[in-house]
């Protein structure tokens with residue numbers, strides 16, 4: 001399985017990513033490889049988004065869930081423990097068919113080129129037209145960004161891929 005190490009995104013950087021994607025109140029944001037949930041916490045608290053995070057490392061999942069509870073964001077952020085490359089995982093996400101990457105307005109990731117490359121088929125297949133992908137540091141190979149700012153790349157289904 002393709003994976004990469006945990007390196008957190010600061011609140012300021014998360015804000016830049018979410019602003020570039022123009023996240024609006026009530027939109028659905030997924031962070032793939034969410035670590036301790038930094039991006040999602042900013043998305044929920046400052047942008048009013050409904051958030052879902054997927055993380056393979058169980059300790060990070062525990063920390064993320066603790067932080068979400070501590071901040072009283074349990075109704076706005078759900079963190080799932082799992083591998084984004086495991087198709088069965090996506091089928092049974094939360095046991096609720098409405099929780100699906102196909103319903104994302106915005107997908108965020110801070111993943112290496114290699115992991116992004118493996119993710120491409122899932123994202124290209126599942127995302128709705130107009131959904132945005134915002135990637136920190138790494139341009140997704142073969143996609144054309146609609147905006148770039150300070151090492152953050154914004155893509156849109158239908159325009160970029």
Ligand SMILES: C[S@@+](CC[C@H](N)C(=O)[O-])C[C@H]1O[C@@H](n2cnc3c(N)ncnc32)[C@H](O)[C@@H]1O
Nearest residue numbers: 003004006007008009033034035056083084110
């Ligand atoms: C660079 S960190 C970014 C963490 C968080 N998104 C942030 O920006 O603060 C990448 C995260 O992706 C997780 N990850 C890597 N491969 C994964 C996979 N196959 N499934 C789920 N999570 C994965 C790692 O455990 C790590 O926490």
